[in-house]
Amino acid sequence: MRTTHDFELFCSFTPSYNDGVIRHLIEDVDEADIDVTQGGQVEIIGWLYQYYNTEPHNQVVNISGGPVQKQDIPAATQLFTTDWVVKYMVDNSLGKYWLERHPDSSLRDKLAYQLPSQIAQISDDKRPEDLKIIDNAMGSGHILVYAFDVLMQIYLEEGYSSREAAKLILQKNLYGLEIDRRAYQLAYFALMMKARQYNRRILTDSEVTPHVYVFEDTDAVSEAFLSQFPGETGVALQDVVSQFSNARELGSIINLDEQNYDWDALIQAVKDVTIDDLDVFNLRNDQALLLRTLTIAQVMTRHYDVAVTNPPYMNKMDKALKKYVKRYYTDYASDLFSVFIYRNSQLVTVGGYSAFMTPFVWMFIKTYEKLRRYLIDHQQIDSLIQMEYSAFEEATVPINTFVLKNVVATQPGTYLRLSAFKGGMAVQRDKVLEAIANPDIDYLYRTNQANFTKIPGMPIAYWATRDVFNLFKIETLDSKFRGKEGLGTGNNSRFLRFWYEIKHNSPGWYPYQKGGSYRKWYGNNEYYVDWRDNGKEMKAMPKSNIRNLPFQNSVGITWSAISSGKPSFRYTVHQSFFDSKGPMMFSISHESYMYVLAFLNSKVSEYLLSFISPTLDYRLGQIQKLPFAVSQNNDLDRMVSVNIKETKCDWDSFETSWDFEVHPLLAHIADEQLAHCRSPIGV
Incomplete structure (x- = not known):
């Protein structure tokens, strides 16, 4: 009623x-x-x-x-x-x-x-x-x-x-x-x-x-009311009140899997409580709240x-x-x-x-790998629409919408990739209707979700071809190059400075890699880190995280872990400390840095990363799982060395570089004048 x-x-x-x-x-x-x-x-x-x-x-x-x-x-x-x-x-x-x-x-x-x-x-x-x-x-x-x-x-x-x-x-x-x-x-x-x-x-x-x-919190249900229920009924009601004590926060994730109660019997028991007309202790309110809670519990366990x-x-x-x-x-x-x-x-x-x-981050990043494993093994991804990155303006995150069927997958799923269509949700809607009218359209895909397990981390890479899935059968980059995340200073404003904020050759201050904007081959050398007394003060910071010390102050390949666009990889040239936003990669098998840098900055790597890390989050784990075939090539090494040299020359032509010598407007344009650029160390 x-x-x-x-x-x-x-x-x-x-x-x-x-x-x-x-x-x-x-x-x-x-x-x-x-x-x-x-x-x-x-x-x-x-x-x-x-x-x-x-x-x-x-x-x-x-x-x-x-x-x-x-x-x-x-x-x-x-x-x-x-x-x-x-x-x-x-x-x-x-x-x-x-x-x-x-x-x-x-x-x-x-x-x-x-x-x-x-x-x-x-x-x-x-x-x-x-x-x-x-x-x-x-x-x-x-x-x-x-x-x-x-x-x-x-x-x-x-x-x-x-x-x-x-x-x-x-x-x-x-x-x-x-x-x-x-x-x-x-x-x-x-x-x-x-x-x-x-x-x-x-x-x-x-x-x-x-x-x-x-949902309502059950803190208000009094012991005076609950004490009227003897035996197992009383125990069950006490348990329900405990489970829903924080219901306004937990809501539908309250776990009632272990409670196999006869909800109809509990509801009837609460209804049967006789409360006198005076109701001095407001037991009628307790009764009404508990009845509403039991009804919700019954709904949740169906x-x-x-x-x-x-x-x-x-x-x-x-x-x-x-x-x-x-x-x-x-x-x-x-x-x-x-x-x-x-x-x-x-x-x-x-x-x-x-x-x-x-x-749609659950489709790709490592944090949700166990969720992907569960869905691939136990659910059928029946259909999925991945929207353009900023289509849903009401949320600050990129969105997808999808339907699961509670069966082990036997049929290919239907997927729509709308990432190329900008203009908001109205445009996304129109593209969905176009795909329904014309299933042969090039942004509609059908694939068996078992294929996702062939790529490390099991990303929901539904647009990958058979050749791409097969490519991931070869060795991965981490078999030849070891990536590391670096320091968490605990207080960047205390321990990091732009290079021009400290005196030249100040003892205990070292170059520091911190990611930065899109730039290939060389650059983004802007910071120094305070590592005086072997980092004694930093190590004492409550929130510091001193990772991979044996690899710090080394030469290697670095990149920006979080990007607003495409990935870009650089050779540090100088020995550097580094952090988690600018991780570094080091050879563990004497392979050429030039060769791997050429691969990482190639269209091939960019394409493969579109499956492993399409969220513009180029974390260490994704980079390390790229398929990588070693094939030494001296000409390639030479071309990469030239790229590094010329990019370094460009970086050093501005006063924001610590190797700045002369403004380019004052230098002669002839090729021989490029000699003023310092050659990269170790290249």
């Missing part, structure tokens, strides 16, 4: 007019998104909440350093999911799930964003009311509302009336969870308004309440046919959250979105689908 508590949701959200919400709605949102004839009611709600949250979101995510606190998580993680991405996720999960069981369904013609792929034929007796769909980070309900539309098409095709279908969808099909009360209120409202579109009496039907819930969500993106966790994630999700603890990927892929039944919109 719906209560006053439910109806208060419709009137408790008050938008702020001072932070530009209305202006944003008018100026920034596509007119189609608020066209009620095209379903724009939900878009209005979602964008309203997005802009309502803009100021607190910016305040939270711009905090330098520290973790996001519990009370700030909603503002930090609430992002409205673009309409076409919602449709892609639902069409290729719920829509495909139904078509697998009803191959003759006309639903196929109504799924505008279903990617071209093989659809299996599965025989079971699933009826519309048997379908279970959950969004366990539902925000303002956009995904659930579109799932409602798809379900309505299914019901109508099966002969139900729209009025009957609207009621059944809320009663039988849709489930949602959220940590943010305001977002939950909007989702509740949106679903009820969507249902009213088909059933005008739905608001007065006491049997119908959407299965959407907001299995679903489809789970679709845009999970929170957050790696700056406070101490309590980080400890919990490390305890229960060790292999996926780098970010909350990776926890959701793992958890939701297990939340669905065998043969069910989970769909996500997340940052």
